[in-house]
Amino acid sequence: MERKIILASHGKFASGILSSLELICGKNNAISALDCYTTEGFDLKQTVDQLMKENSEKELIVVTDLFGGSVNNEFLRYIKRPDFYLVAGLNLPFLIEFSAQFASAKALADLILQTLRKSKEAIQFCNESFDEEIEEEEF
Amino acid sequence: MILLTRVDHRLLHGQVAFSWTQNLGADCILIANDDVPQNDVRKTTIKLAKPQGVKLVIKNIEDSIAALKSGVTDKYKLFIVVESVEDAYKLTQGYPKLKSLNLGGLKAKKGTRKISKAVHLLPKEERLLEEMIQNNIEVEIRQVPGDKKVNLKNVL
Numbered sequence: 001m002e003r004k005i006i007l008a009s010h011g012k013f014a015s016g017i018l019s020s021l022e023l024i025c026g027k028n029n030a031i032s033a034l035d036c037y038t039t040e041g042f043d044l045k046q047t048v049d050q051l052m053k054e055n056s057e058k059e060l061i062v063v064t065d066l067f068g069g070s071v072n073n074e075f076l077r078y079i080k081r082p083d084f085y086l087v088a089g090l091n092l093p094f095l096i097e098f099s100a101q102f103a104s105a106k107a108l109a110d111l112i113l114q115t116l117r118k119s120k121e122a123i124q125f126c127n128e129s130f131d132e133e134i135e136e137e138e139f
Numbered sequence: 140m141i142l143l144t145r146v147d148h149r150l151l152h153g154q155v156a157f158s159w160t161q162n163l164g165a166d167c168i169l170i171a172n173d174d175v176p177q178n179d180v181r182k183t184t185i186k187l188a189k190p191q192g193v194k195l196v197i198k199n200i201e202d203s204i205a206a207l208k209s210g211v212t213d214k215y216k217l218f219i220v221v222e223s224v225e226d227a228y229k230l231t232q233g234y235p236k237l238k239s240l241n242l243g244g245l246k247a248k249k250g251t252r253k254i255s256k257a258v259h260l261l262p263k264e265e266r267l268l269e270e271m272i273q274n275n276i277e278v279e280i281r282q283v284p285g286d287k288k289v290n291l292k293n294v295l
Contacts, residue, residue, distance in 0.1 A: 024157060026283040100161045
C-alpha cells in the first residue's frame, strides 16, 4: 500500500518545516503540508475530511504541531481508521529520521515509536549538553 | 571501504550528519581537519552533532592519511568529510586509492567563482581540482543525496 505523510499545523509551521526538511534531505513527493487558518473562512473539519477521503487507499501518517490543539483534534476523529497513524509534536529531528525510513519500514507503528523516542533526545538544553564529557573515538 | 569523501566548509552538520550518513549506510565518519582536534569548541560541537549508532573519529590530515594507509579503516563503511579543497587534495595525494570526491558546500568568499548553488571556488582551488581530475579522480557536485550528480569537469 502506498504511504503518505501529511504535516499539519496552525499557521505556516507545516510548510515551513517541510522546506527545512527538503533543504536537509532533499525533496520527497510522499510528504505534503497542510497550513491551517491561513485564509479567511478556512474550514478545518471540511479540509480534514477531504484529505482523509483523498488518502483513503493509502497508509497515512499525519504529524500535527500540537497535542490537544484543534488541528490534532480534528484528525483524532479518524484515529480508529485502519492504516492511519497520528503523531503530535511536529519536530525536525523526528521528520528527518522518519522520512528517511518510513517508505521501507515493515511496521509503521514500531518505527514511529522508535523515532519519537530518539527525537525526544534531540531536544536539548545546549548549555548543559556542551559540558558533558563525550568520549574520543578511535578506529 | 570508503563510501564517500565530501568537501563541506560546515564539516558535520544537518545534511551531512543525517541525510548523507543515513543514505550511504555509513557506520563511521572521519572528520579530517587540522584545526578541529585542537579546537575544543569546534570539537565538542562536532561530537554533539554525531548521529546515533555511528562511530565518529576526528583526526588531523596527516594522521587521517596514516590511518587510511594502515588498513585500520578497511572494516568500516567510511564517510570522510573535509572542509576545504586543499585538504581534499592533501588526502588524495597521501592516499592515492581515494578515487572520488563529492563537493557539497564551499561558501563564497573574496575571489571565488560560483560553480553551483553551494559551491564557490578560488582559482587556486580550481587548479587543484583540475589536477585531481587529471589523476582520474571523479569530482562531482551534490548537496544532498537526492541531487543529480554534476561532474565538475563539465562545469569548470
